[in-house]
Amino acid sequence: MRWSGFCPRRLRVQLVSGPAAPGKLAAFGPFSPLIPIVMAPSLVVLTDFFAVSNRALSYAAGLAVPLHAQLVLLHVRHDGLLAPETYSSLHTRQGERQTTQALQQLAAEQPVPAEVDISGELLPEAVAAAVRQHQPLLLVLGQPGASTVPPEEITATALELLRHVPYPLLVVPTVGWDVFPPRRFLLALDGQPFRLFPQPDVLRQLLAATAGTLAAVQVAGAEAASADPGAVLETIRVNSLVDELPVGKVYTVAQSNVAEGILQEASRQAADVVVVVARRHSLLGSLFHHSVTAQLLRECPVPVLLLPAED
DSSP: OOOOSSOOSEEEEEEOOSSOOTTOOSOOOTTOOOOOOOOOOEEEEESOTTSSOOHHHHHHHHHHHHHTOEEEEEEETTOTTTSOGGGGGGGSHHHHHHHHHHHHHHHHTSSSOEEEEEEOSOHHHHHHHHHHHHOOSEEEEEOOSSTTSOHHHHHHHHHHHHHHSOSOEEEEOSSSOOOSSOOEEEEEEOSSOOOBOSOOOHHHHHHHHHTOEEEEEEEESTTGGGOOHHHHHHHHHHTTOSSOOOGGGEEEEEOSSHHHHHHHHHHHTTOSEEEEEEESSOOTTSTTSHHHHHHHHHHOSSOEEEEEEOO
16 A cells, blocks of 8 residues: 555545455456345444454454444544544554554454444544445444543443434443343333434344344333333334334333333343434433433443434
């Protein structure tokens, strides 16, 4: 690779590593007939790739195997969470060359095909560009590897991304989860109507790839006795989240603190992933208010999958 006297705002390095993804052919001869290619789905990974322990990347790679997906390692040069100031020496021309080489090596070590995407944009713009380019199944955001980074920073980053790039976002905690691949998914809903943003059929694909099971939880306070599982099932049906969910798989938790109610049910069911619909506009105190989502991201010991809704 030749390096010129300027640093491009965006650098994509495609690297085929691991077994070839189904539906993607490596190369054609000069006289090969035109054959339609079904591109493999991709997972865009956002994390501190140089952390000593990188569980988010490991988790994404583990999901990519049964999904027959490829990885996109998105490195945002000047983001305080994904590229801390401790890496300032990497911002020189030589440092950026070393960064690219290190990311290429990291991509080569993955069990599925991987691609490196380096951006000089701000994080929301970099992620939006990656979504347009790769049209991934979901985004994977890793908790910071540095112990000095406060949990509030990952929460703020996740919510900022949802506001600017409404796309399925899986937030992976640094510690806590032990079961892999995930088998038990818990979907948190309030029974109120919502409409998801146009997005990949992520939940159905995850369940199919992992042979997973799904249950739903509705958190209610004093009105727990009058909670309607049918309303929850209707919102699932209207948004085509899954093919079918029996009424017996909808649980109601009486708890004034919504986030604590979700965490309580997740613990009782030993859930491996908590799925939450994140509304852009919601009433104070509702399930999808930012404070509830933020508390879940801070305290949930297992990955949280956020599905952004238009309302």
